[in-house]
Amino acid sequence: MTASCITQARPEVRALRSSKIREVANAALGRQDVLPFWFGEPDEPTPEVVRQAAIAALQAQQTFYVQTLGAPALREALARYLGGLHGRPVPLESVAVTSSGTTSLMLAVQALLNPGDRVVAVTPLWPNLVEMPKVLGAQVETVSLAFTGSGWQLDLQRLLDALTPGTRALLVNSPNNPTGWALPRAQQQAILAHCRRHGIWIVSDDVYQRLYYADRCAPSFLDIADAQDRVISCNSFSKAWLMTGWRLGWIVVPPPLLPEISKLIEYSTTCAPPFVQSAGCAALAHGEATIAHTVERLRRGRDHLQQGLQALPGIRPGAPAAGAMYTFFRLEGLSDSLAFCQRLVADAGLGLAPGVAFGPEGEGYLRWCYASSTERLDEGLRRLARFLAARPLVP
Numbered sequence: 414m415t416a417s418c419i420t421q422a423r424p425e426v427r428a429l430r431s432s433k434i435r436e437v438a439n440a441a442l443g444r445q446d447v448l449p450f451w452f453g454e455p456d457e458p459t460p461e462v463v464r465q466a467a468i469a470a471l472q473a474q475q476t477f478y479v480q481t482l483g484a485p486a487l488r489e490a491l492a493r494y495l496g497g498l499h500g501r502p503v504p505l506e507s508v509a510v511t512s513s514g515t516t517s518l519m520l521a522v523q524a525l526l527n528p529g530d531r532v533v534a535v536t537p538l539w540p541n542l543v544e545m546p547k548v549l550g551a552q553v554e555t556v557s558l559a560f561t562g563s564g565w566q567l568d569l570q571r572l573l574d575a576l577t578p579g580t581r582a583l584l585v586n587s588p589n590n591p592t593g594w595a596l597p598r599a600q601q602q603a604i605l606a607h608c609r610r611h612g613i614w615i616v617s618d619d620v621y622q623r624l625y626y627a628d629r630c631a632p633s634f635l636d637i638a639d640a641q642d643r644v645i646s647c648n649s650f651s652k653a654w655l656m657t658g659w660r661l662g663w664i665v666v667p668p669p670l671l672p673e674i675s676k677l678i679e680y681s682t683t684c685a686p687p688f689v690q691s692a693g694c695a696a697l698a699h700g701e702a703t704i705a706h707t708v709e710r711l712r713r714g715r716d717h718l719q720q721g722l723q724a725l726p727g728i729r730p731g732a733p734a735a736g737a738m739y740t741f742f743r744l745e746g747l748s749d750s751l752a753f754c755q756r757l758v759a760d761a762g763l764g765l766a767p768g769v770a771f772g773p774e775g776e777g778y779l780r781w782c783y784a785s786s787t788e789r790l791d792e793g794l795r796r797l798a799r800f801l802a803a804r805p806l807v808p
């Protein structure tokens with residue numbers, strides 16, 4: 414073994430992609446003149462009632478380890494909340510509290526994937542979800558959504574054809590980051606039936622399910638799956654309750670899998686912090702008004718940005734997003750979205766995420782997070798317009 418091998422991580426880890434959004438953002442960190450829309454984060458603070466619950470919990474010395482699967486109060490509140498949301502009981506034996514949506518997804522792939530396992534992901538997609546299975550040595554194949562006149566669409570037959578017998582898992586994020594696409598119920602039913610037939614797991618990233626413009630919740634596999642189905646739902650307090658920095662989430666699994674998830678939590682985080690879990694209880698108890706306000710604000714941001722983008726030359730914003738907080742739009746002639754975003758931030762002080770960060774199928778596109786005031790969106794649009802006018806030839 415050579416000296417360099419001794420200091421190197423596993424090949425699977427070395428092969429992971431680093432974030433191309435970070436590649437753009439890191440160069441501009443600390444620059445006050447940059448208007449950033451590159452990260453997926455609402456720009457409003459966590460509701461007061463949630464912050465006060467954490468403060469009270471700290472004062473009450475909730476500073477010790479708690480149950481691996483989550484403090485009983487939060488687990489029970491989650492089971493009740495999910496039962497109401499999905500219109501069917503979600504047993505306590507299915508639910509674990511985690512230290513974020515990201516953690517839930519990592520737990521899911523750790524529980525399921527062997528080296529060499531084949532998984533299929535619907536893309537363009539938040540890059541973490543495509544990279545996580547690779548940490549385990551799994552092979553990720555992708556089925557790309559299509560950008561059509563009526564928005565981003567899934568070719569169901571292509572996905573079902575890709576879900577061949579022997580495929581271990583499907584990874585799907587709906588509403589989707591970056592496209593705003595949401596999986597319609599009929600397609601969900603067809604996917605569940607197909608996966609049941611072939612014993613394929615469905616890992617559903619549901620972190621944006623409450624940020625949905627047509628209903629209280631986006632169609633979810635938990636609405637239609639039985640407790641014994643091979644369905645795992647990963648979720649988070651980050652987006653709907655404005656709690657990105659708190660690192661709190663949950664996972665719903667078939668009851669026989671929960672003891673395995675418990676071991677993985679034990680060996681990764683031990684448990685989520687108890688005062689953060691108390692904040693989670695307050696979010697579930699008092700958060701509906703915040704969610705309603707956030708969805709309305711996002712709807713305004715989405716429509717405002719859509720109109721503004723439509724007025725710019727060479728931009729095809731597509732149909733408005735069905736959910737989440739992003740517009741993923743095409744810029745005619747764009748062939749290197751990373752270089753474009755780097756120049757955009759350097760020359761115009763505007764921070765967007767390059768489409769290629771979400772997979773090769775995202776090249777030619779830009780992602781704009783519209784969780785922002787219309788005034789800030791307008792300033793961003795002005796900067797983009799000036800930049801495009803000065804540089805008619807995009808890279």
Ligand SMILES: Cc1ncc(COP(=O)(O)O)c(C=O)c1O
Pocket residue numbers: 453513514515516539586589590618620648649650651657661662
């Ligand atoms: C699609 C998707 N899934 C999961 C997450 C993770 O959220 P968190 O780890 O903050 O709960 C994000 C965050 O941006 C996301 O966009």
